[in-house]
Amino acid sequence: MKALTTTNFNFNKQRNVYHGKVRDVYDINNDLIVMVATDRISAFDVVLPKGIPFKGQVLNQIAAKFLDQTADICPNWKLATPDPMVTVGLKCEGFKVEMIIRSILTGSAWRAYKEGCRELCGVKLPDGMHENERFPEPIITPTTKADEGHDMNISKEEIISQNIVSAEDYAIIEDWTRKLFARGQEIASRQGLILVDTKYEFGKRDGKCYLIDEIHTPDSSRYFYAEGYEERLAKGEPQRQLSKEFVRQWLIEHNFMNEPGQTMPEITDEYAESVSNRYIELYEHITGESFDRTIEQGDIAARIEQNVNRYLAERTKE
Template sequence: MKALTKTDFHFEGQKNVYHGKVRDVYDINDDVIVMVATDRISAFDVILPKGIPFKGQVLNQIAAKFLDATTDICPNWKLATPDPMVTVGLKCEGFRVEMIIRSILTGSAWRAYKEGCRELCGVKLPEGMKENQRFPEPIITPTTKADEGHDLNISKEEIIAQGIVSAEDYAVMEDYTRRIFQRGQEMAAQRGLILVDTKYEFGKRDGKVYLIDEIHTPDSSRYFYADGYEEKFEKGLPQKQLSKEFVRQWLIEHDFMNEPGQTMPEITDEYAESVSERYIELYEHITGEKFDKTVEEGDIAARIEKNVADYLATRK
């Protein structure tokens, strides 16, 4: 099984390229960006040493589906998906904030709560909550985009006071966040899933706020299976979930949380394939469509380069 873990394309009009943890972003004429979802995988803010076959395709195709399904709520950056692993979209000036919205106390929020935290990003948390319990209503817990390392929790008030985002733009982002999340939850429910939490990124172009980047993928979101959720919660059992959390849990079990002195465990081919299968499982659950593996036959990078070049030629 093949995985695309790095790219080095040279498209016509290319100004620069940014290699992120998972995505490689090519700037074309300071107007559009070509975002390649690679098969890299990251956890605890570190890129794992082995790629996950089909992961980029899963992320890109799920994100495209949800971007298309939310255009009535807010404008987004997507123009086209010329390749299963690529989205081309409008270049926006990104806000240095990630809007994280949570409907259930789990993951890092639960780990903090268990340690005694009762306020998260300026949001007061009720006493006596249990792991995987629903909040009375979804809470927004933003983070600031760090140049490197961990993103930092921050409150709405601090974001506005520090001038990271204006009060007007933040109000728009907050409104969009709640409405897109509600749409995502409705779509997940139709597939027997619960959209537990997710993150959104926004940018600005010509004075207008746009939704940018991916949405509702297993890298940016957590899904539980609806069937059995209540019973498992009442019994204090772990929820069956579709998200990247299972990778984090595997790393924790192997004594790795990217802390000083810790060593990354070996990622075997068998483990990489099992992660790939979990990503495909989520794709098929959330989209209701059969996943097409045939696109990874042949030279992946050459296919992407041709598909993107052909698309960009149509924009001239």
């Protein structure tokens, strides 16, 4: 099984490229971006040493579907998906915050709560909650968007007072965050899933706010299976979930949380394949469609380059 972990394309009118943790973003004439979802996988703010076959395709195709299914809520950057691992869209100036919204106390929020935290990003948390219990209503817990290292929790008030996002723009993206999450929960519910939490990124272009990047993928979101949720919660048992959390838990079990002195455990081919299968499982559950494994995997980079160049050439003719 092949995985695409590095790219070095040179598309027509390309200005520059930004290599992120899992995505490589190519600037086309300071107007469009070609976002390549690689098969890299990250956890605890570090990229794991082995790629996950089909992961990029899973992320890109889920995000594309949800961008299309939420376009009536707010404008987004997507123009086309010329390759299963690529989205081409409008270049926007991204806000330096990620809008994280949570409906259930789990993951990093639970780890903080267990240590006594009762306020997260300026949001007061009720006493007496249990792991995987629903909040009275979804809470928004933004983080700063770090170019390197850890993203940091930040409150709405701090974002506005530090002029990271204006009060006017924050009101817009806060409203969109709640509406996008509600739509995502509705779609997940129809597939027997609970959209537990997720993050959104927004930006501006010509004075107008846009939803950018991916949405509702297993890298940016956490899903529980709805069946058995209440019973497991009552018994204090772990929830069956579809998200990247299982990778984090595997790393924790192997004594790695990217802290000083810790060594990354070996990622075997067998483990990489098992992670790939989990990503495909989420794709099929959340979309209700079968995943296409038959797309040409011989030379993935050559396939992408051909498909993107064809799209850019056709767009130039328009």
